Amino acid sequence: MPSINWRNLQLTLLRGGVAPKYARRTIQELQQHHADLVREFLAKGVSHDEAVARANHDVGDAQTIAQEVLAKRELLTWSYRFPKLVFLAVPIVGYPILFLTLFFSTILLPIKLFESQGDSTQHLADWVITLLYCLLFFYSYLLAPLFLVGVSMLSRRRTTKLLWPLIAVVVVAFIGSGLSFHLIRSLTPGESSLGLTWGYSFLGIPTADNATTLSLLRMTATVAVCGACMYFYRPLEALKIAI
Amino acid sequence: MAKTNAAFMSGVPELVILRLLSQREMYGYELVRAIRLTSSDALSLAEGVVYPTLHSLESRGLLKAKDKVVDARARVYYRTTNKGDKQLQKLQGEWQRVNNGIQRILGATSAQHQLA
Numbered sequence: 001m002p003s004i005n006w007r008n009l010q011l012t013l014l015r016g017g018v019a020p021k022y023a024r025r026t027i028q029e030l031q032q033h034h035a036d037l038v039r040e041f042l043a044k045g046v047s048h049d050e051a052v053a054r055a056n057h058d059v060g061d062a063q064t065i066a067q068e069v070l071a072k073r074e075l076l077t078w079s080y081r082f083p084k085l086v087f088l089a090v091p092i093v094g095y096p097i098l099f100l101t102l103f104f105s106t107i108l109l110p111i112k113l114f115e116s117q118g119d120s121t122q123h124l125a126d127w128v129i130t131l132l133y134c135l136l137f138f139y140s141y142l143l144a145p146l147f148l149v150g151v152s153m154l155s156r157r158r159t160t161k162l163l164w165p166l167i168a169v170v171v172v173a174f175i176g177s178g179l180s181f182h183l184i185r186s187l188t189p190g191e192s193s194l195g196l197t198w199g200y201s202f203l204g205i206p207t208a209d210n211a212t213t214l215s216l217l218r219m220t221a222t223v224a225v226c227g228a229c230m231y232f233y234r235p236l237e238a239l240k241i242a243i
Numbered sequence: 244m245a246k247t248n249a250a251f252m253s254g255v256p257e258l259v260i261l262r263l264l265s266q267r268e269m270y271g272y273e274l275v276r277a278i279r280l281t282s283s284d285a286l287s288l289a290e291g292v293v294y295p296t297l298h299s300l301e302s303r304g305l306l307k308a309k310d311k312v313v314d315a316r317a318r319v320y321y322r323t324t325n326k327g328d329k330q331l332q333k334l335q336g337e338w339q340r341v342n343n344g345i346q347r348i349l350g351a352t353s354a355q356h357q358l359a
Contacts, residue, residue: 022298029271029294029319036272037290060291069295074302 003052006031009062014236016070017080017158026069034059079158086158091151091168095175099143103196106135111194129185132194136181140196144176145222152229162230169226177219180211256288256296258338261323261331264306268322271297297321305330 006027013023034055041051059065069075079086111132148169155165178198199205201212263269263277274297275290300306305327309320323331 022302025298025319026294028317030291032270032316032318033272033275033290033294058290060289064289065291065295068289068292069298072295072299074299075295 003056004062009066011236012066013069017076018069019075019077022075077158083164087155087164088168092171095147095172099139103139107132133183136183140179140181144172148172148222148226149229152226153233156230156233157235169223173219173222177215258334260296261327264321265323265328265331268320270318270320
């Protein structure tokens with residue numbers, strides 16, 4: 001019986017949805033087992049080639065092992081077992097939750113705290129205003145693309161069908177790209193303002209001039225980046241096995 | 244060594260593995276040897292197939308795995324958890340019940356043959 005190609009076996013397991021932890025351990029333990037068998041046969045006085053051949057026979061062929069592992073559903077990743085949930089529902093629900101959590105905890109809450117201490121936006125130090133501006137910029141323009149790149153890369157790592165992550169990318173890109181913000185600081189009390197808006201004019205939501213066009217451009221760019229990521233990112237092909 | 248009839252083996256690896264690992268912790272190779280030795284070669288599991296079963300039992304919380312280095316070799320030792328011990332009791336009970344039923348059927352068939 002020919003020797004098992006460990007790399008191919010590991011790739012088969014990963015492509016079949018086996019959790020990386022179990023794919024790695026299956027290979028490592030099988031290699032150890034094979035080495036133990038070879039030692040056992042050598043100790044019995046057989047030649048090295050014969051010992052290896054017998055060890056190959058006793059371990060079994062890669063196809064049978066792979067079938068046995070893949071038949072055990074509990075060894076598969078969540079993303080493989082529930083692709084719609086992990087790559088469609090979670091991103092669509094998760095992105096707004098992530099955005100709102102970050103926005104409230106790092107922008108609205110600190111401002112409220114400043115205000116409760118008698119300060120108001122116009123009295124905040126320049127560096128605080130700059131920080132707020134950077135955070136608002138990040139949350140409004142970069143959070144959705146980065147979040148979706150993460151989803152795209154994960155979908156490639158888990159080698160699921162790309163339909164569900166693609167739909168999630170389009171939906172979340174649509175939601176995320178509709179965001180825009182403004183932060184105006186005035187030395188006149190009561191004239192400083194911070195605003196966050198979401199909308200597309202074709203949905204009947206009034207937006208600033210060109211805002212919808214810019215939002216659609218951002219959405220297209222986000223979907224394009226994620227599509228490129230899904231196409232070019234091939235983590236399994238760069239897989240290395242420690243032997 | 245004769246291959247064990249696959250149709251008879253459904254559920255057997257789980258029972259055998261839980262039983263042996265409830266007595267002491269072992270790594271895969273050691274476990275395969277123990278199965279052969281204890282069953283006097285009556286049970287012959289494909290050796291590579293033991294690991295998916297071990298991992299499956301571990302993922303279900305019935306076994307606990309621990310990395311150890313023994314004689315400069317990395318080993319993954321397995322032992323049963325409390326949940327695994329309870330599952331073993333349950334499987335042993337089921338096995339005894341089925342085994343008794345089969346024994347009775349086989350005995351009855353022999354008796355009928357004798358009557359004929």
